[in-house]
Amino acid sequence: MxxxxxxxxxxxxxxxxxxxxxxxxxxxxxxxxxxxxxxxxxxxxxxxxxxxxxxxxxxxxxxxxxxxxxxxxxxxxxxxxxxxxxxxxxxxxxxxxxxxxxxxxxxxxxxxxxxxxxxxxxxxxxxxxxxxxxxxxxxxxxxxxxxxxxxxxxxxxxxxxxxxxxxxxxxRPAYLERLRNFAESRVGELCENCTRRRLTNPLRILDCKVEGCRKALADAPLMTEHxxxxxxxxxxxxxxxxxxxxxxxxxxxxxxxxxxxxxxxxxxxxxxxxxxxxxxxxxxxxxxxxxxxxxxxxxxxxxxxxxxxxxxxAAPTPAAAPPVFLASHGDESRRAAFGLAHRLRLGGVRVETSLEPTSMKSQMRRAQKLGCATVLMIGESELAAGTVRIKDMTSGAEEDAARDVDALLARLARAPSGA
RNA sequence: GUGGGUGUAGCUCAGUCGGUUAGAGCGCCAGGUUGUGGCCCUGGAGGUCGCCGGUUCGAACCCGGUCACUCACCCCA
CATH class of the missing domain: 3.30.930.10 (Bira Bifunctional Protein; Domain 2)
Structure with a gap:
């Protein structure tokens, strides 16, 4: 490094x-x-x-x-x-x-x-x-x-x-004078720091942590009394x-x-x-x-x-809504998924995708790791049918739905993850 | 500015008496059926052992210096 x-x-x-x-x-x-x-x-x-x-x-x-x-x-x-x-x-x-x-x-x-x-x-x-x-x-x-x-x-x-x-x-000026005089009368009992500070910044001696100073100044005059x-x-x-x-x-x-x-x-x-x-x-x-x-x-x-x-x-940070993962299989499906992801994002849904052509397994692992509650999938069959497969990651259930952006947005807004 | 502690993989840390190719767990990547996660298994990538010098046949290990991080003093949010 x-x-x-x-x-x-x-x-x-x-x-x-x-x-x-x-x-x-x-x-x-x-x-x-x-x-x-x-x-x-x-x-x-x-x-x-x-x-x-x-x-x-x-x-x-x-x-x-x-x-x-x-x-x-x-x-x-x-x-x-x-x-x-x-x-x-x-x-x-x-x-x-x-x-x-x-x-x-x-x-x-x-x-x-x-x-x-x-x-x-x-x-x-x-x-x-x-x-x-x-x-x-x-x-x-x-x-x-x-x-x-x-x-x-x-x-x-x-x-x-x-x-x-x-x-x-x-x-304050009159009080500071009073405090200085008091400090002067106890100067032998003050720590090295306070001996110096009694002249430069007398207020500072009041909160000195040294035991001797605390004792010496226990009955020092206080601003609030004057x-x-x-x-x-x-x-x-x-x-x-x-x-x-x-x-x-x-x-x-x-x-x-x-x-x-x-x-x-x-x-x-x-x-x-x-x-x-x-x-x-x-x-x-x-x-x-x-x-x-x-x-x-x-x-x-x-x-x-x-x-x-x-x-x-502060308290722990409230958990943020996890993204929706959009997985695809095959080059043509990838192109379809790329466009769908864009439109869903414009609709305000946080959508994760793989930016490289990787295996379905690897995409699913990624979705799991990200905590996605919903994964959308497009493969050859969905491509041909104009649908998208929706998987609920908690139950494992899958179903097909029309590849309609508005309908998907409405659905994802209700889902546990998404917008 | 002054003092203490600590520096080994992305993270947390082992590393014997100085000995040959520096390890583990987690994390990361890939694979384990043709398009499917967790658990499990296999493989892989990843290191100037902070840096420089010294001692030694040989240094992550010993010595000196230096830098960084960290905690404290001081002071403050």
């Missing part, structure tokens, strides 16, 4: 692509019911878009982006997440003019240059949704409810919804609405988001079944991001879920 996929990027082979399609189609259908429309943005964007939206000192921007320069010296980046592009598009095309709130979803590949491991690859796929232009708790809860409903629909279990508020520009009045009201509204919809959540004031743009609501859907990775989906509110890109002062909230991770946890 000479040329292979590059590290961290994999093929989705025919045996698994049906599962991907199932999940994607269920998402589209449900999101549609919630009033969301798809938005498709380019996979490649100007590097600046991500640097400015995600934050210069985030891990994603600092070390995980696939960035390269074009011949003319522009710096481009393969998107590491979806929200930045949606916001860019919202501003560029003045989508605020479409109405008070834009409900959008997207789906597709994202790229981060990390060391691959279980549940983490360099090209991965996300399905995400955003509400742009609505700042109410209802918007947050609608999007969480949609996410939660989707995960339930495809049979993902063993998950929990974690929720917190990250405050906003009015209350929210300003508007943030507190908003957060209370979110919790109340979630409860009203019967969506179970656990308050986790130590949730840390990897991207700088989040304010107020932040949430995560977690599991303990994905190896070291525990996030299935995550999201939150990002009021201010749109304005910072020159758009209207519109608030926004959204989520993204990792498709590979969801695929890992």
């Amino acid at each position: 000479s040329i292979t996929t590059i590290r961290g990027m994999s093929d989705v082979l025919p045996d698994e692509s049906g599962r991907w399609r199932w999940v994607e189609e269920r998402a589209r259908a449900l999101f549609h019911a919630f009033g969301y429309d798809e938005i498709r943005t380019p996979i490649l964007e100007r590097t600046e878009l991500f640097v400015r939206s995600l934050g210069e000192s985030t891990d994603v921007v600092e070390k995980e982006m696939y960035t390269f320069a074009t011949g003319s010296g522009e710096s481009l980046t393969l998107r590491p997440e979806g929200t930045a592009s949606v916001v860019r598009s919202f501003v560029q095309h003045a989508l605020a003019q479409r109405g008070p709130a834009n409900r959008l979803y997207y789906l597709g590949p994202m790229f981060r240059h990390e060391r691959p491991q279980k549940g983490r690859s360099r090209q991965f796929h996300q399905i995400g949704a955003e509400v742009l232009g609505a700042g109410s708790p209802e918007a947050d809860v609608e999007i969480i409810a949609m996410l939660w409903a989707f995960l339930g629909e495809i049979g993902v279990d063993g998950i929990q919804l974690e929720l917190t508020s990250l405050g906003d520009a009015a209350c 929210l300003c009045e508007p943030c507190r009201t908003h957060h209370g509204g979110v919790e109340r609405l979630l409860a009203a919809l019967g969506i179970p959540f656990v308050a986790n004031p130590r949730i840390v988001r990897g991207l700088d743009y989040y304010v107020r609501t932040a949430f995560e859907v977690t599991t303990d079944r994905l190896g070291a990775q525990n996030a299935v989906a995550g999201g939150g509110r990002y009021d201010g991001l749109i304005a910072s890109f020159g758009g209207p002062d519109a608030p926004g909230v959204g989520f993204a879920m990792g498709l590979e991770r969801v695929l890992e946890l």
Whole structure:
């Protein structure tokens, strides 16, 4: 084998692509019911878009982006997440003019240059949704409810919804100061990582897994205890609405988001079944991001879920209808069968045939292997009679029927296999 | 970027103390009645033993290097 996929990027082979399609189609259908429309943005964007939206000192921007320069010296980046592009598009095309709130979803590949491991690859796929232009708790809860409903629909279990508020520009700076001071007072007890992080990204020390840090920070001040009045009201509204919809959540004031743009609501859907990775989906509110890109002062909230991770946890894929096999014997029969297969296919039936002249035995074996419930056969006698033999693979019964496309289509639609 | 584990057929894996032509199961292809599946039987295709170098009369096996995959750290979807 000479040329292979590059590290961290994999093929989705025919045996698994049906599962991907199932999940994607269920998402589209449900999101549609919630009033969301798809938005498709380019996979490649100007590097600046991500640097400015995600934050210069985030891990994603600092070390995980696939960035390269074009011949003319522009710096481009393969998107590491979806929200930045949606916001860019919202501003560029003045989508605020479409109405008070834009409900959008997207789906597709994202790229981060990390060391691959279980549940983490360099090209991965996300399905995400955003509400742009609505700042109410209802918007947050609608999007969480949609996410939660989707995960339930495809049979993902063993998950929990974690929720917190990250405050906003009015209350977060003062809180961060308080947290820094607290960390400073315990600096001797912190791990090496946290000793450094207390300056660069103090929130991060709150979810450190090192035992010593957990103890040292057990009574650290929490953002949720220091929210300003508007943030507190908003957060209370979110919790109340979630409860009203019967969506179970656990308050986790130590949730840390990897991207700088989040304010107020932040949430995560977690599991303990994905190896070291525990996030299935995550999201939150990002009021201010749109304005910072020159758009209207519109608030926004959204989520993204990792498709590979969801695929890992979802129920088995529902079985697809098996094809009908059209077997033939003899050159002339083959030509007749070739034409019939074409017309049946135009009628929407999935028809398998042998593309080479092979024995009836071999064709039957193939049909068996494919799980066909019905096999159509054309040989010398059927050719002469203008009929087709229909075999029921379960009972083994055979009968002859007129070689009439409409009649066959009607019949196959009723049969256990076919359209 | 750092550490651990693993690399033999499409897949899962055997392979003795270093020994002659590298195996099994599954899968794939064909055949076992003249136009008929499953079970069974027979045959066939398919290998740079990850790669490079070293030790040796001789290496899948021992040594060094390297690459890939994988798990974990870090971080996240």
